Amino acid sequence: MTSGSDSFDAGEFRKALGSFATGVTIITTRGADGAPVGLTANSFNSVSLNPPLVLWSLANTSMSLAAFRAAPYWAVHVLATDQEELSARFARRGESKFAGLDVETGIGEVPLLKGCSARFQCRTAFQYEGGDHVIFLGEVLTFDRNEAAPLVFHGGRYAHATRRDPLGAKPRSAFLEGSFGDDFLGYLLGRSHYRMFAQIRRHLEEAHLSDQEFYVLSALTLKRAMSVRDLDAGMAGVLDENSHRAIQSLVRHGLAREAAPEAGAAGAAGGPAYELTEAGREAALRVIAAAKAVESRMLERLGAGEAPVLKSLLNRLLGVIDPEAGALWGAADAGTKEPTA
Ligand SMILES: Cc1cc2nc3c(=O)[nH]c(=O)nc-3n(C[C@H](O)[C@H](O)[C@H](O)COP(=O)(O)O)c2cc1C
Numbered sequence: 001m002t003s004g005s006d007s008f009d010a011g012e013f014r015k016a017l018g019s020f021a022t023g024v025t026i027i028t029t030r031g032a033d034g035a036p037v038g039l040t041a042n043s044f045n046s047v048s049l050n051p052p053l054v055l056w057s058l059a060n061t062s063m064s065l066a067a068f069r070a071a072p073y074w075a076v077h078v079l080a081t082d083q084e085e086l087s088a089r090f091a092r093r094g095e096s097k098f099a100g101l102d103v104e105t106g107i108g109e110v111p112l113l114k115g116c117s118a119r120f121q122c123r124t125a126f127q128y129e130g131g132d133h134v135i136f137l138g139e140v141l142t143f144d145r146n147e148a149a150p151l152v153f154h155g156g157r158y159a160h161a162t163r164r165d166p167l168g169a170k171p172r173s174a175f176l177e178g179s180f181g182d183d184f185l186g187y188l189l190g191r192s193h194y195r196m197f198a199q200i201r202r203h204l205e206e207a208h209l210s211d212q213e214f215y216v217l218s219a220l221t222l223k224r225a226m227s228v229r230d231l232d233a234g235m236a237g238v239l240d241e242n243s244h245r246a247i248q249s250l251v252r253h254g255l256a257r258e259a260a261p262e263a264g265a266a267g268a269a270g271g272p273a274y275e276l277t278e279a280g281r282e283a284a285l286r287v288i289a290a291a292k293a294v295e296s297r298m299l300e301r302l303g304a305g306e307a308p309v310l311k312s313l314l315n316r317l318l319g320v321i322d323p324e325a326g327a328l329w330g331a332a333d334a335g336t337k338e339p340t341a
Pocket residue numbers: 024038039040041042043044056057058059061062063064065087090091092093094095153
């Protein structure tokens with residue numbers, strides 16, 4: 001432990017401060033010349049409930065300093081987890097940060113951003129010198145909020161916030177000591193997959209598709225044309241046999257066909273390439289829409305904001321278990337993403 005500013009290592013001090021996880025805000029105001037002004041700030045904090053007061057601090061070097069010094073009103077936007085890009089935009093110095101943004105106008109003509117977890121419209125109550133920053137204390141005149149999960153900043157990086165299990169909610173363990181408990185990752189992933197897929201399967205049955213045919217059909221929506229070898233690589237053991245049988249069945253039912261050589265992906269070694277027919281595209285989009293509806297219902301029950309956390313962690317897990325997975329689908333050509341028109 002160090003004390004006294006002379007003995008501070010600035011980098012270490014910054015790191016130590018970064019261990020305090022915060023939300024991320026954008027503070028906006030209107031300059032004396034009428035131009036919208038704003039910057040990303042995580043120094044925001046609540047001060048008092050009654051009267052309602054909040055504070056934040058602004059670096060003396062900030063290009064926005066003069067505008068905030070003179071501003072009677074400003075607004076704090078607590079960013080939602082999907083607003084990382086907006087945060088990065090307002091963390092850039094000076095440049096026209098509002099270009100192309102759809103903003104509302106608040107008290108004192110202050111520009112208000114949309115889609116945030118919460119917004120506080122404030123009147124400047126006090127300004128204090130705070131070392132190399134100016135501290136702004138504001139009286140909250142009005143606010144609004146929604147259930148969107150907040151963006152988090154921790155250790156110099158953006159992070160997700162997720163609720164913890166209630167204290168005492170421990171995983172159950174089996175009667176045979178050393179056996180799987182219900183916190184075994186394989187159990188959690190496997191059971192989640194099978195239960196989710198059971199709901200999707202009902203829609204496949206309506207479309208007379210087997211699981212395998214559905215996998216191959218949806219894979220063919222990612223690239224214009226794929227050979228059996230491409231498909232097998234993409235399935236990575238998901239199918240219990242190779243993709244050949246499924247593709248032949250799709251061809252028989254008029255949902256896929258052999259692609260003309262110039263459609264790409266085919267090679268002598270990979271065998272002929274296959275593409276969706278018009279009927280195949282329609283069938284694929286119908287079942288994929290149904291599968292996405294199953295996903296939405298599940299994630300809605302999970303709670304607002306938990307889905308990005310879950311997906312981010314699963315993506316990272318996949319990156320560890322199957323580093324090539326990203327590249328498999330990454331090469332999708334633009335034309336295939338368009339809906340059938
Ligand atoms: C997550 C995050 C939090 C930040 N918090 C603050 C802050 O509290 N106060 C501050 O002055 N700058 C903060 N910054 C830096 C400013 O956003 C950045 O310096 C910006 O370029 C200032 O813009 P301006 O010079 O146009 O005013 C933060 C940046 C990030 C990415």
